[in-house]
Amino acid sequence: MADGDLLIGRVLRTGGDPFAEGLGALRIEGDAGVLVRDGHIAAVGPAAELRAAHPRARLHDHGRHLICPGFVDAHAHYPQTAIIASWGKRLIDWLNTYTFPEELRFDDPAYARAVAERYLDLTAAHGTTSVASYCTVHPESVEAIFAAAAARGQRVLAGKTCMDRNAPDGLRDDAVRAYDESKALLARWHGRGRARYVITPRFSPTSTPEQLSALGALWGEYPDCLMQTHLSEQTDEIAWVRTLFPEARDYLDTYEAHGLLGANGVYGHAIHLEPREIDRLREVGAALVHCPTSNTFIGSGLFDMRLASTLRIGLATDTGGGSSFSMLRTMAAAYEIGQLRGRPLHASELMWLATAGSATALRIDDRVGRIAPGFEADLCVLDLASTPAIAQRAGRAEDDWDEVFATIMMGDDRAVRSVWIGGSERIAAA
Ligand code: GUN
Ligand code: ZN
Known part of the structure; x- marks a missing residue:
């Protein structure tokens, strides 16, 4: 019988947070190996040593390809899969024109199931192995994503999106239903396999104070659950919040x-923050999620990555306000926004944000986001020369990080050579 699976190649090792500890916190080790057994990473080290110690392991030789932790997308709306890249609207008009009509369709369990499965297949093909997703107001939409994730052995965090005002008929619940349905879904899914329930008020404009209080009370009963919502994404939205509250x-x-x-x-977003808001977020130890392709696509603004030295920050696609399923493309957009704010992010900082950084924001960093013994075996193997354009640039690379940077900036799902989820190879190397 085989003694697990041994992947060999270059391996991305994460020692700590590069925003706190400097760029050396992440390293790329050549001729290295990762032993996967029983869904977990059993050992990491020099390839020759692991081969000698585990001669009966199934060998997956990735040559000079880069074995990374699977990407962690810290904020997405899986129900918006089919309306990604919809033209010409800013946030509130975009919600009313494209998002809400699509979300209405999720009262149909068969439609919800089909989109949930499509979404998880698309994201896996892009190297994403964990995701925190909003669902719709319909409990069926929560069932759909957790069931699809369970069938794939995948770690998903998700919750029913609660709204009781400023949304169309069919997408509104009320304070009592939001509480009751969220609680029932939480009881059913939180901690079941790799599922985690997330209490999810969409954002203040679509909840009455009564609904926000009901969900605050629920969170008080289950403080170990995450609570996700949107904050200060667009200036018109902030002005509207001021009139509503x-x-x-x-x-x-x-x-x-x-x-x-x-x-x-x-x-999510947290672009246009007041000094008091930043102080309070720091005091309580909350996490922010940067959604760079969304912030440029919907025209929201430029996130300040300097916050990463004092706050936990995740990185996310924000599908379908975001314009891509790819965390590579998302890292590239974060780099571009960093440039516009005078803070170019290093490839190691970008890889941290897309893996352990997002895992830290979602408080799953003791399980995923790093390649280390004991961690769950969610892995993404990247081809750093996946297209002729990238290959010719990689040939000029000065070091490993320079080579990785070319794939971050120009890569897409063609760079994703193999994906492991919970110790099983989901996307197999050709
Ligand atoms: N704010 C409230 N809902 C949404 C949403 O679905 N997408 C984005 N980008 N912002 C939001
Ligand atoms: Zn969002």
Whole structure:
């Protein structure tokens, strides 16, 4: 009988957070190996040593290809898969024109199942092995994504998107239903296999204060659950929040006043923050999620990555406000936004954000996001010369990181050679 699977190649090792500890926190080791057994990483080290110690392991020789942790997408809306790249609207018009009509279709369990499966297949093909997704208001949409993830052995964090105002008939619940349905789904899915339930008020404009309070109370009962929502994405949205919550000090206060600010809070976008908001997010130890392709696509603004030195920051596609399923493309967009803000991110910082950084934001960093013994075997093997354009640039690379940077900037799903999820190879090398 085989003694597990041994992948050999170049291996990305994550020692710590490069924003806190410097660029040396991530290293690329050549002629290295990763032993996968029983769904977990059993050993990492020099390829020759692992081959000698495990002669009966099935060998997967990736040559000079790069074995990375699978990507972790910290904020997505799987129900928006079919309307990705819809033209010409800013946030509120985009929601009303494209998003809400599509989300209405998820009252049909068969449609929800089909899109959930398509979404997980598409993201896996792009090297994404964990995702935190919003669903729709329909409990069926939550069932669909968790069931599809369970069938694939995949780690998914998700929750019913609660809305009880400023959304069309058929997409609204109310405070009591939001509480009851979220609680029932949480009881059914949270901690079942690799599933985690996330309490999910969409954003303050689509929830009454009563609904925000009901979900704050639910979070108080289950404080180990994450709570995800949107914060300060566009200036018109912030002005609208001010009219809807005249008593609030700022946007964050609309959450804080209703029990929706805490250490397990995950706040998407967070572009136009006031100093008080930044201080409070730091004080409570909340996480922010940077969604760069979305922020340029919907015209929202430029996230300030300097926050990463004092706050946990995840990276995300924000499908389908974001314009790509690819975390490579998402890293490239983060680099471009960094340039516009005078802070070019190094390839090691970008890889951190797409793996352990997002895992840290989602509090799953003790299980995924790194290649280390004991971690779950979610892996993505990248071909760093996947197209002629990238190959000719890689030939000029000064070092491993320079080579990785070319794939970050120009790569897509063609760079994804093999993907392992929970110790099984989902996308097999040709
Ligand atoms: N704010 C509230 N809902 C959404 C959404 O679906 N996408 C984005 N980008 N922002 C939001
Ligand atoms: Zn979003």
